[in-house]
Amino acid sequence: MTRRFGAAVLRSYGSPFTVEDVLLDAGPAVGEILVRVAGCGMCRTDLAVRRSGGRSPLPAVLGHEGAGVVVETGGPDTGLVVGDHVVLSFDSCGHCRFCLNAAPAYCESFASLNLFGGRAENAARFRDAAGGGLAPRWFGQSSFAEYAMVPARNAVRVDPALPVELLGPLGCGFLTGAGAVLNS
Template identity: 55%
Template sequence: MSWRATAALARERTGELVVEEIELRDPRPGELLVRIAGVGFCHSDLMFRRTGSPVPLPVVLGHEGAGVVEAVGPGVSAIAPGDHVVLSFDSCGGCESCGRAMPAYCARFRELNAVGTPPDGSAAARDSAGGAVGTRWFGQSSFASYAVATARNAVRVDRDLPLELLGPLGCGLLTGAGTVLNHLRVPVGSSVAVVGTGAVGMAAVMAAAAAGAERIVAVDLHPGRLELAAELGATHCVLGDQLTPATGRELLGRVDHAVDTSGAPQAILAALAALGPGGRLALVGTGTGPVPIDPSTLAGRQVGFVVEGEAVPQTFIPELLALWREGSFPFERLVTTYALDDVARAEVDLTSGRTVKPVLVPAS
């Protein structure tokens, strides 16, 4: 059996995504077919197109999907048709990192998430001309009305939740909140600086507030985002165009922890300069070049790069939903919904900063 889906395809590395009809095969062992209710648009979906990634074209992007399971492949027993799921990153389950409950550092992470095709190289989908289409971006390729995912990257959630809004919990929100709660383990009464308040940074701000941080400094180039960050828990706001290594301590104050989502060397050095003794800086953003660090500035401080918030999606996504139910993680305030057919406008609004987290909703 095959399944017809509407999908936003990347057919070239520049230009707009193209909405077309594709045909998906039935799920194989360990896989499941999900009818997508909503999918977040993440900066990682843009990075693929801007960095010359070797992912074969055409490919369906999207890796923050949520939806209803329509069918499962052989061997899938923990998830059944009709279940509501959030889709996160994929992992092998058999390597040392997975065995230590650190799937974000899976030995096969790139193979399973950043290649866009199943590990065996087979075609999970065909376009209207019969050509192969990549549909395993981050184990899901959910810029579509249906997606083939794996049992390992699907997290079952309660059916009373607003399913169309939950997708960003699978990556961007998981990354920001997980960096604060899992990696930094921010304690009550501490101070935190968050550089960049896109979806990842906003999640970090909300998580720091939920953890009981006393001072939360948000930094961004967009005044409107800083206003929202203040409403979500930031106690101090700083315009990013004022931030340099020389002004880092002055503008941010002395902080116990810092999270950089920008990847900008100047911002990273500024955050490092603001760290007090024993301070820790978590890097999440990528792509703007090497960072020249004088080793002496690391005295008594720690810097690390964090992947996917060091989360185990099956346990951490329910934790975030519990915080949401308590009113401590109101992620819906970051979301603006768009029809899947309007994917081009969603991309423009994301890159311009107009929208913190676009969520694409396929036609029902």
């Protein structure tokens, strides 16, 4: 089933984000989840891409502080079920020495997974309404959109009693600030 939904697309450096329809052709692969995004923070890193003059591939759906509700899962290994509320964070490989030492922020594949190439096995997940390609998902999520297809590794289940539409910045801004305070 192809899903069609709205997303904020950055088409060229220095230009505004444009809200347009995008297409997602398949459901989650094994280990992925599909999340209906309830809210997303706007982080300095998203804005830096607009000024980056060619370092990150465009056109792209940015957004890397998303939170929402799981609507589909790629199997029981995700550890999540439909209806779970989740906060989304950065992607990590899960098998390098840093990931295996519980330090996924230092993943050896951090830059390629989050900034430049996405996951080789599931790289391009979206296309635009005209069928044109969009860059691989940003930070494993591309959550400036109504839906985000995410490796379950990036998703943290949260209490459904909390206002999920406000929780997204826990996935980057608050995480980064707390890390500085608690670790340094």
